[in-house]
Amino acid sequence: MSNISIKLTTDKLSLDECYNFVDDPTCGGIDIFVGTVRNHTKGKKVKKLDFSAYGPMAIKEMELIAEKALEKFDVLKIAIHHAEGMLQIGDIPVIIAVSAAHRVAAFEACQFAIDTLKETVPIWKKEHFSDGEVWVNAHP
Amino acid sequence: MSNISIKLTTDKLSLDECYNFVDDPTCGGIDIFVGTVRNHTKGKKVKKLDFSAYGPMAIKEMELIAEKALEKFDVLKIAIHHAEGMLQIGDIPVIIAVSAAHRVAAFEACQFAIDTLKETVPIWKKEHFSDGEVWVNAHP
Amino acid sequence: MQTQVLLFGIVADLVGESSINLELKMDGTVSDFKKKLTETYPQLQNYNTYVIALNESYALDDTIVKDNDVIAIIPPVSGG
Amino acid sequence: MQTQVLLFGIVADLVGESSINLELKMDGTVSDFKKKLTETYPQLQNYNTYVIALNESYALDDTIVKDNDVIAIIPPVSGG
Numbered sequence: 001m002s003n004i005s006i007k008l009t010t011d012k013l014s015l016d017e018c019y020n021f022v023d024d025p026t027c028g029g030i031d032i033f034v035g036t037v038r039n040h041t042k043g044k045k046v047k048k049l050d051f052s053a054y055g056p057m058a059i060k061e062m063e064l065i066a067e068k069a070l071e072k073f074d075v076l077k078i079a080i081h082h083a084e085g086m087l088q089i090g091d092i093p094v095i096i097a098v099s100a101a102h103r104v105a106a107f108e109a110c111q112f113a114i115d116t117l118k119e120t121v122p123i124w125k126k127e128h129f130s131d132g133e134v135w136v137n138a139h140p
Numbered sequence: 141m142s143n144i145s146i147k148l149t150t151d152k153l154s155l156d157e158c159y160n161f162v163d164d165p166t167c168g169g170i171d172i173f174v175g176t177v178r179n180h181t182k183g184k185k186v187k188k189l190d191f192s193a194y195g196p197m198a199i200k201e202m203e204l205i206a207e208k209a210l211e212k213f214d215v216l217k218i219a220i221h222h223a224e225g226m227l228q229i230g231d232i233p234v235i236i237a238v239s240a241a242h243r244v245a246a247f248e249a250c251q252f253a254i255d256t257l258k259e260t261v262p263i264w265k266k267e268h269f270s271d272g273e274v275w276v277n278a279h280p
Numbered sequence: 281m282q283t284q285v286l287l288f289g290i291v292a293d294l295v296g297e298s299s300i301n302l303e304l305k306m307d308g309t310v311s312d313f314k315k316k317l318t319e320t321y322p323q324l325q326n327y328n329t330y331v332i333a334l335n336e337s338y339a340l341d342d343t344i345v346k347d348n349d350v351i352a353i354i355p356p357v358s359g360g
Numbered sequence: 361m362q363t364q365v366l367l368f369g370i371v372a373d374l375v376g377e378s379s380i381n382l383e384l385k386m387d388g389t390v391s392d393f394k395k396k397l398t399e400t401y402p403q404l405q406n407y408n409t410y411v412i413a414l415n416e417s418y419a420l421d422d423t424i425v426k427d428n429d430v431i432a433i434i435p436p437v438s439g440g
Binding site: 262 | 286288289290293329333336337338352354355356357358359360
């Protein structure tokens with residue numbers, strides 16, 4: 001669909017690419033959420049994060065989220081881009097951009113999309129510390 | 141303050157500049173709101189928008205919003221950049237970026253900032269149609 | 281006292297100036313200022329949705345206007 | 361029937377493989393598959409917080425596993 005952009009990639013994610021995809025002459029507001037790799041978690045220093053994905057299913061689930069966001073909220077276009085592979089502090093694992101005629105819908109759809117992504121999309125991150133590594137959320 | 145970036149400018153606003161300002165090794169999420177010039181309002185086709193500001197007070201009020209956002213929400217850095225002068229369809233009147241350790245605070249602070257900006261910052265826009273022009277909100 | 285008043289948006293259009301000078305009595309309030317403004321510019325009689333800023337901060341109706349205060353008339357804002 | 365099972369995250373680590381083959385009876389359910397999996401890989405006995413996907417969609421415990429279905433074991437996700 002031309003109003004949905006989904007990407008799972010080992011390349012660096014691009015804020016401008018997401019912005020340009022959702023920008024539209026009929027839109028009045030764009031909300032963009034950018035996940036970033038934090039240098040600490042529960043008081044421990046993180047060195048890097050390794051993201052692995054069940055690729056085909058991750059893309060399907062991201063498409064489902066995008067379709068649901070367009071259905072549920074009065075929004076125009078949505079981009080959901082996620083990175084795979086080894087990320088350093090400050091790198092970007094995920095960008096979600098949503099455009100809407102009115103800003104409240106853009107905010108709501110963007111929050112819905114990131115909340116749902118963190119629940120349903122089969123992507124896993126392993127945190128690397130100086131003294132070992134651990135799968136995040138593996139033991140909820 | 142080094143965790144607040146305020147700008148009122150006739151230059152093109154930059155998404156990357158706002159992102160780079162708020163990005164921080166301790167942050168896990170960044171929310172960015174981008175206002176865009178819509179090509180219609182209440183069914184009428186808009187040609188362009190002219191933004192004028194009471195400059196010194198607009199900057200003071202944006203600083204107040206930024207300080208209040210840092211106080212009210214658990215966020216790290218905030219950028220509020222606003223354009224002045226004549227903008228065309230697709231141009232960007234405003235960018236607000238907020239970084240936080242956890243994403244919910246970033247979303248909340250960003251919404252708070254744009255909502256408050258639209259109420260308190262002395263900036264006015266005049267919509268130019270093919271058959272005339274009108275100050276937005278002048279007669280609420 | 282002689283004051284300088286900054287006008288913006290539709291108020292500047294209605295008055296036809298972006299800055300005016302107004303003679304005010306000493307120790308008058310923002311309310312007094314508004315009355316004087318409407319007397320001097322009757323075209324503002326039907327337009328009273330503005331608020332007043334003194335020295336780049338929003339002022340209340342009972343705030344005292346002091347000598348050398350920068351007065352600004354702020355019609356409903358529409359930034360963003 | 362012979363099925364291919366994809367493993368991810370901590371489950372792949374526990375089993376030591378990212379893909380395994382498992383002999384399943386015809387017309388068994390996802391529940392039956394899970395039982396067989398734990399019998400074959402006892403190291404998963406104390407790890408049951410995963411869910412199952414069939415053909416890249418989440419499946420329920422009573423879904424029938426058909427021949428040629430792509431089975432995947434999905435431990436708690438942590439993307440974003």
